[in-house]
Amino acid sequence: MRDSRLGKKRLIAVCGKGGTGKTASIALMTRALAEHPATGNLLLIDADPAMGLLSALGVQVRKTMGEVRESIILTSKRGKSEDKANIGNMLDYMIFEALTELDRFSVLAMGRTETLGCFCPVNTLLRNAIEALADNFDTVLIDCEAGLEQINRQVVKELHTLLVISDPSSRGMETAAMIRKMIIEDRVIRCDRVRMVFNRVRGDEEFLRKSAAKLGIELAGLVPFDENIVQFDLVGKPITDLPSDSPSLESYRRIVADCILAEC
Amino acid sequence: MAVFDGHIKAVRDFMRSVPVTDDLYQEIDCSGTPEEIRSSLPINLGRGASSGIHLRSNTYTELGNPIAGSCSHLLWTNNTSLVRDGRITLIGPDIPASEGESLPFGQILMLAGETLGANDHERLQQAPIIGDRIEGYMLKSTSDYLWARVSKDVAARGFNFEILGKSLISLIKSRTPGISAIEILFVTSSKEDVKELASIASEVKGLGSNLLKEAWKERGFDVECDFDCASCHDEPVCDDIREVIVGVKKAAREKRKAEDGKAVEHPIPFKLNA
Numbered sequence: 001m002r003d004s005r006l007g008k009k010r011l012i013a014v015c016g017k018g019g020t021g022k023t024a025s026i027a028l029m030t031r032a033l034a035e036h037p038a039t040g041n042l043l044l045i046d047a048d049p050a051m052g053l054l055s056a057l058g059v060q061v062r063k064t065m066g067e068v069r070e071s072i073i074l075t076s077k078r079g080k081s082e083d084k085a086n087i088g089n090m091l092d093y094m095i096f097e098a099l100t101e102l103d104r105f106s107v108l109a110m111g112r113t114e115t116l117g118c119f120c121p122v123n124t125l126l127r128n129a130i131e132a133l134a135d136n137f138d139t140v141l142i143d144c145e146a147g148l149e150q151i152n153r154q155v156v157k158e159l160h161t162l163l164v165i166s167d168p169s170s171r172g173m174e175t176a177a178m179i180r181k182m183i184i185e186d187r188v189i190r191c192d193r194v195r196m197v198f199n200r201v202r203g204d205e206e207f208l209r210k211s212a213a214k215l216g217i218e219l220a221g222l223v224p225f226d227e228n229i230v231q232f233d234l235v236g237k238p239i240t241d242l243p244s245d246s247p248s249l250e251s252y253r254r255i256v257a258d259c260i261l262a263e264c
Numbered sequence: 265m266a267v268f269d270g271h272i273k274a275v276r277d278f279m280r281s282v283p284v285t286d287d288l289y290q291e292i293d294c295s296g297t298p299e300e301i302r303s304s305l306p307i308n309l310g311r312g313a314s315s316g317i318h319l320r321s322n323t324y325t326e327l328g329n330p331i332a333g334s335c336s337h338l339l340w341t342n343n344t345s346l347v348r349d350g351r352i353t354l355i356g357p358d359i360p361a362s363e364g365e366s367l368p369f370g371q372i373l374m375l376a377g378e379t380l381g382a383n384d385h386e387r388l389q390q391a392p393i394i395g396d397r398i399e400g401y402m403l404k405s406t407s408d409y410l411w412a413r414v415s416k417d418v419a420a421r422g423f424n425f426e427i428l429g430k431s432l433i434s435l436i437k438s439r440t441p442g443i444s445a446i447e448i449l450f451v452t453s454s455k456e457d458v459k460e461l462a463s464i465a466s467e468v469k470g471l472g473s474n475l476l477k478e479a480w481k482e483r484g485f486d487v488e489c490d491f492d493c494a495s496c497h498d499e500p501v502c503d504d505i506r507e508v509i510v511g512v513k514k515a516a517r518e519k520r521k522a523e524d525g526k527a528v529e530h531p532i533p534f535k536l537n538a
Binding site for chain 2: 041062086089090092093096097101106133135136
């Protein structure tokens, strides 16, 4: 059941330690969501400044939100009076320009910003605009860094589901524990539920189930090690083009159906 | 006032010389009050009539996206003989013939009113900002560019440039006093034609900018300041004074309203934030 506080759309963020397969996970979830009729209009927000997700999806963007932010700051600093008066209209136009629409989903890349400084009002302006844009979609999937402060500042203030990605390593689990603490104790971002996915699993399933229970995070699924992903990564092919019967893709189809579409 | 009269004539020359076949050149005349025009349309007009965005999957025709090219300008005059009221000219393919297409888009609005003068320029520039007021027509715009999408729903009801033109005429006339004639040119024929139109109109922006500067100077504001406020230690002082100016103006407005007999129940006193 979807929460009325967040409107009718599903907001799901995915985070985890670097190197745990987060990017491939989101690419596969994007494909699984795009294939499922219950998803509706799907928006993918790449909030990781590294923007590795775009190549995993085989997507090129025309403009990033970092560039939009840059234009606003420069217009405010150096623009002519009438340009400054037009920032509102410019913002609307540029955000639409930053939205890349594909056949089955749309992508908004946050990118990085060059201008140093906090510029909190600019972040608030952009976050409000992103939230207004996201209102036009039924499902929003956000790729974020392990630290969640950045999506709170720049993307959204609350989520339905936070999906923590880890591999079976102790460091991956330490990061998962840190993320849980940020949500439950530090309340970095409002979030209805936290779920966990273990990637690259090779037979140690019982141990991983117990580990998730020990961390206090409900397990959404175990994704087996998939040689196809290694091969695709090696030659730079989009992960979304994996063969339909790839074991990792089948796992993410189940996670999407049971954890994202059924719960949100 | 003849600031833009030469540009209106240049636009007419463009209309005569643009190399298109007869089937890609349409002239439509509409008449009536804004209310009469509005009631004749198969779509709704007004705030919120087209809220949100139209995704590509729901778009029948796209106009002026940044790759296809666009230009938008507004020219006004107090010589009413230069503007043919209610005339909508389309050069290029119309919306019903462009399903799934992304067309280049040029839009020139020509307005006339006997009493129009330099002081009206600022409010006239706001006239084409119609935002979400035309059902099924999503518009994202800056001062020079237009990017629009027509939804499949209104396309099924016959939405075309005649309806778009009539909608603009109705909305602009009802929202902007002092305008007695509106003529609109839409160009969708090619990116090159839109570029040519943009070059004719490029001078307009500079002239308009000068009119705005003069109007602001008359009101006592310095708009020529090139100083970078972000690097100035005195910025907080200026921020405070700007607030004072806003407050003083607000108080003066309330006073004027009260003197005009329009009762203001709770005039809001201005105060400087700590």
